Amino acid sequence: MFFTTTHKIIIVVIGTMRTCCVSPSRAQRTDARVFALLSSRKRSSSCSSCCSSSSLNNKSRRYSSTSSSSSSSALRAHGRKKGESIPEEFEVQKLANAVAKLLRGVNVVAVGENEKANHQLSELLAPLLAYSPMSVPELIRGISDGKSREDIARLEGDAEALMVENSVHEQLSQFLRVSLATCGANGVGALARGDCWAWIFGMITIWVDDEESAKLSEENPERFPQREAYELADIRVVLKGKELNEEEKGKTVRAVLEGVKALVDNDEHFAGKKSLYTRMGCRGDWPILQAPEWDGTSETFSENGLSGEEKSSV
DSSP states (O other): OEEEEEOSSBEEEEEOOOOOOOOHHHHHHHHHHHHHHHHHHHHOTTOSOOOSHHHHHHHHHHTGGGSHHHHHHHHHHHTOOTTOOOOHHHHHHHHHHHHHHHHTTOOEEEESSOHHHHHHHHHHHHHHHTOEEEEHHHHHHHHTTTOOHHHHHHHHOHHHHHHHHHHHHHHHTTOSSEEEEOOOGGGTSGGGSGGGOTTTTTSEEEEEEEHHHHHHHHHOGGGOTHHHHHTTSSEEEEESSSSOOHHHHHHHHHHHHHHHHHHHHHOTTHHHHHHHHHHTTOOSOOSSOOOTTOOSOGGGOOTTOSOHHHHTTO
């Protein structure tokens, strides 16, 4: 069951989803390895990408120059003369500060088949929002003795690679203030399947697309079934090439930040609902959140969602 709502640059597709089926015992072992890896990063004082709630608070303090007050100080320190334009980087940082405040710690995640572009966007957004940059491909290597997702798929099969990738998504869904880059996997990764999005619906999802893929998919849509899943994203940006060039970086980051702000301006409870979705267990009922007793089936799915009393908790 799908309900579709579209905006100018924002794509929101509503659906009841299910998580991918995996072997519980193996999944539990993988989850434990992901948790251990993230915990070890938390304990390491030299690690710049840990993302527990406590270490992220420390991260925010280390990025104190990105706070609103610091940004104002930077603008004053710039000493611009009357009539002189404010540099673009200060304008973008001011916008990022406003967006970070609106997000209230909700993660942002870059999805799409262009893995390098996902990583680039994640790395660009992280310092602006005072978030911790994280990479699903790097975490997979960390828990798989250096093997990449592609190595796991080749050696152990696609189902195993899918399970490992989903385990990382599940663990990261519980963290705050993370700027996440996901696997591209040439359009065959977990997020190329709509039924594997449950773990990231609680994040601001950004589809990093490109002009060539968009054109080819219009000409021959059956060759690109993964795009139907990517259309579940909250925001879509289209690049000229397969990765961000220097000219596009600033424009793309600004477009994403403006897109996030537009989402919240359109619904003042947007970030709160994302957070509530995660707290209720990432059940796949985004954005029509169901009552706590919902059993996860389409038969009991209510188009009315939560009651007024339950919505007041957002």
